[in-house]
Amino acid sequence: MNKNIPILTADEIQKMQTAGRLAADVLKMLDNHVKAGVSTGKLDDLAHDYIVNTQHAIPACLGYHGFPKSICTSINHVVCHGIPDHDRILKDGDIINIDVTVIKDGYYGDTSKMWVIGEGSIMAQRICDVAQKALYAGMSVVKDGAYLGDIGAAIQSVVEPERFSIVREFCGHGLGKEFHCEPQVLHYGKKGTGVQLKSGMAITIEPMINQGVWQTKVMQDGWTAITKDRKLSAQWEHTLIVTDNGCIVTTARDDEDLSFIIS
Structure with missing residues (x-):
């Protein structure tokens, strides 16, 4: 096992669950505001105020290696790390990923x-749905003793037939007291290869898929980051903590069915 991968204590897992719940709550708060006519800059303002003044927490993106905003807003052919802007107004037909x-x-x-x-469009809805199914496929194989390659293979089995x-x-990446740490979680791979997961590891799974x-x-x-051919891209992400039989989804939202996850 890679000695650089943190193994969380029970107390640390509790703190991760708290932080994850807060991140999920930001997305829930934004839900009523993500609509045509709203700027991504306004969404960033709302998220920043909610994180700082309501949650009494810190927006991790703000200032991270110089990133200028509190959330990432990635629209249409933007794959990730889109910068919120008061001049970028959402319109009917757009798809947007918000990363918190x-x-x-x-x-x-x-x-x-x-x-x-x-x-x-039908394509817009389909790529969003497949990206979410791919995330869930990757999550479903996480448990003590599984391999990172198992996650990538599960994601490929959903995405490539489509x-x-x-x-x-x-x-994806390790997470804990650092924003990004080991291991790197690839969204493609072969079963039984790569780092073996151990209880107490925390990782993100966040497949980005392109049209x-x-x-x-x-x-x-x-x-x-944009798609080279400027076609659509979609992504969903969760933070997970590996357990003996499955995982804890620290960022679970009440608008999704995660009954397939064994914790």
């Missing part, structure tokens, strides 16, 4: 979800 990371008592909760604005591609330049090619490029702002 909260720090509470020194521990992190990291999660994201997709929205389809108004009447999205003729979408899996982004390879970005991946066209998997290749991406980063814009001049140094953050915004």
